[in-house]
Amino acid sequence: METKMSYDQFIPTRIMFGAGQLNNLHKEAMPGKKALIIISNGKSTRANGYLS
Numbered sequence: 001m002e003t004k005m006s007y008d009q010f011i012p013t014r015i016m017f018g019a020g021q022l023n024n025l026h027k028e029a030m031p032g033k034k035a036l037i038i039i040s041n042g043k044s045t046r047a048n049g050y051l052s
Contacts, residue, residue: 014028
């Protein structure tokens with residue numbers, strides 16, 4: 001039996017990284033009616049170097 005796999009992924013993502021980037025968020029055109037902002041100050045975030 002032959003198994004065929006098909007895959008298509010489209011993720012239009014803009015990542016704004018660094019100190020002060022929330023101040024620039026108003027300049028971005030939103031593609032829809034919702035946006036998601038994730039801010040983390042957890043121990044694992046700092047331990048893995050994502051937050052300094």
